[in-house]
Amino acid sequence: xxxxxxxxVKSIFMDNMVFAYFLGMCSYLAVSxxxxxxxxLGAAVVFIQIITVPLNYLIDKYLLAAGALSxxxxxxxxxxxxxxxxxxxxxxxxxxxxxVEMVVEKFSPALYASLGIFLPLIAVNCAILGxxxxxxxxxxxxxxxxxxxxxxxxxGWALAIIAIAAIREKMRYSHIPAPxxxxxxxxxxxxxxxxxxxxxxGIKL
Amino acid sequence: MAEKKEKEALFSPKxxxxxxxxxxxxxxxxxxxxxxxSALAVTVKLEPAIVMALSVTVVTGFGSLIISMLRNSIxxxxxIIVQLVVIAALVILVDQVLKAFSYEVSKQLSVFVGLIITxxxxxxxxxxxxxxxxxxxxxxxxxxxxxxxxWILIVVALFRELFGSGTVLGVKLIPDAFYEMGYVNNGLVIxxxxxxxxxxxxxxxxxxxxxxxxxx
Numbered sequence: 001x002x003x004x005x006x007x008x009v010k011s012i013f014m015d016n017m018v019f020a021y022f023l024g025m026c027s028y029l030a031v032s033x034x035x036x037x038x039x040x041l042g043a044a045v046v047f048i049q050i051i052t053v054p055l056n057y058l059i060d061k062y063l064l065a066a067g068a069l070s071x072x073x074x075x076x077x078x079x080x081x082x083x084x085x086x087x088x089x090x091x092x093x094x095x096x097x098x099x100v101e102m103v104v105e106k107f108s109p110a111l112y113a114s115l116g117i118f119l120p121l122i123a124v125n126c127a128i129l130g131x132x133x134x135x136x137x138x139x140x141x142x143x144x145x146x147x148x149x150x151x152x153x154x155x156g157w158a159l160a161i162i163a164i165a166a167i168r169e170k171m172r173y174s175h176i177p178a179p180x181x182x183x184x185x186x187x188x189x190x191x192x193x194x195x196x197x198x199x200x201x202g203i204k205l
Numbered sequence: 206m207a208e209k210k211e212k213e214a215l216f217s218p219k220x221x222x223x224x225x226x227x228x229x230x231x232x233x234x235x236x237x238x239x240x241x242x243s244a245l246a247v248t249v250k251l252e253p254a255i256v257m258a259l260s261v262t263v264v265t266g267f268g269s270l271i272i273s274m275l276r277n278s279i280x281x282x283x284x285i286i287v288q289l290v291v292i293a294a295l296v297i298l299v300d301q302v303l304k305a306f307s308y309e310v311s312k313q314l315s316v317f318v319g320l321i322i323t324x325x326x327x328x329x330x331x332x333x334x335x336x337x338x339x340x341x342x343x344x345x346x347x348x349x350x351x352x353x354x355x356w357i358l359i360v361v362a363l364f365r366e367l368f369g370s371g372t373v374l375g376v377k378l379i380p381d382a383f384y385e386m387g388y389v390n391n392g393l394v395i396x397x398x399x400x401x402x403x404x405x406x407x408x409x410x411x412x413x414x415x416x417x418x419x420x421x
Contacts, residue, residue: 020397025241026325083301086319087293094286123285126242126323133316178419179412183238184405191401198396 004148007140011152014201017127018160019194021134024127028161029186038165040111041122042158044100046151048122049131052096053150054143056089056132064088089132090123097123127157164190223345227353230415233326234357235408240326243317244358245400251374253313254362255355260299260318262351265327268292269335269347276336288331289322296321326354361403369394 017023024045031041062068064085069076100122105112122128131153140146167189176185233239240261247257271291272279279287300318303311311318321327330350335343366372368391371379379388393399412419 022242022245022397022400023320025245026239029238029241083297086297086300086322087290090289090293090322091286094289123289123323126320129323130242130316130320133319137316177409179416180405180409181419183235184408184412187401187405187408191398191405194398194401195396198398 008148008152011149012156016156017153019197023130024125027125032161032165035165038161042161045157046154049150049154052093053131053135054147057146060136093128094123224349227349232353233350239329240324247317248362248400251362251366253310254358256310258355258358264295264321265347265351269343270340272331272335273340273343292327293322365394
């Protein structure tokens with residue numbers, strides 16, 4: 001249990017997707033103009049992350065990794081399909097995003113309208129695929145650990161985008177050198193936030 | 206470079222624009238805001254940055270070419286999945302080549318080779334250009350955007366490696382005499398936030414020189 005909490009907290013703060021690995025920066029920069037839309041996108045990312053990371057974990061463990069097919073019979077034990085993991089993971093993610101898009105459109109048209117084109121873009125949000133690839137690389141031991149990592153990394157990403165959206169809303173009233181306005185200052189502020197998040201480094205639960 | 210010379214006849218001024226525009230005015234990173242994630246993460250050292258820039262150029266170039274050749278037969282509703290399959294197949298090729306020929310760099314790049322799949326430059330150019338244009342301009346557009354992405358990557362990596370580790374491509378550039386006089390490598394430059402500052406500053410310089418890029 002403690003291990004699970006550890007992975008969860010670690011993936012939110014120490015290994016934050018945005019500040020430590022720069023994943024999902026494109027939508028992070030593009031959608032963070034208002035707090036409202038970024039809350040919506042953050043929630044969507046958390047949701048997709050909780051489903052895809054454990055699902056991809058199972059696929060990796062029982063279909064793709066070296067020797068994973070041994071449950072089919074001893075003659076399959078030497079099969080290693082791990083080179084297929086990119087295409088498999090992205091297929092799972094793209095189809096799930098499609099499903100979520102349909103569900104959101106049916107049950108919450110308002111959210112659908114405000115997320116607009118960004119919902120399909122979650123499919124190419126590197127934080128999602130990155131989550132699955134990190135899960136594969138760090139060799140988590142069980143589905144529970146993978147789920148806890150998925151949840152944590154999703155929440156970490158949502159936290160980052162909501163925070164930057166709040167700062168950008170306030171920033172509208174400040175004097176910024178014209179060439180730095182918009183994209184430039186957002187980069188620099190993200191850097192400052194990243195430095196703040198670095199203080200979590202080395203904390204052990 | 207030699208290969209480009211042979212095809213010189215195909216480089217009409219209009220086609221040349223496809224390559225030169227993305228380098229500055231329409232740069233994928235500083236203007237279109239595409240492909241930021243990997244740009245920042247692989248720039249601690251110069252070598253992985255160069256490899257990454259080349260890999261992305263290959264994937265955008267050939268991906269655009271393939272998508273553009275297929276563009277009339279892809280049903281609109283499932284185009285994203287088709288595009289992803291094309292990209293993923295190309296990325297698997299790049300990944301296997303890297304693993305075979307430069308294993309060390311491939312280890313350093315870790316998940317970021319896989320993340321070329323979700324690099325928005327690739328998808329963005331497919332959507333914006335390759336789906337509506339002939340194969341040859343699409344190839345040029347893909348390569349141009351790859352280069353536009355690449356030079357920013359290389360500038361940031363050069364800066365970070367020189368000031369962070371005192372080396373360039375692993376060769377020590379800052380003489381020992383400097384260290385004896387009390388010069389210390391700047392540890393902050395190696396840490397993630399510095400990449401963001403570096404890109405922010407590049408954007409600042411670029412927009413200050415080219416006022417038409419300023420946002421309100």
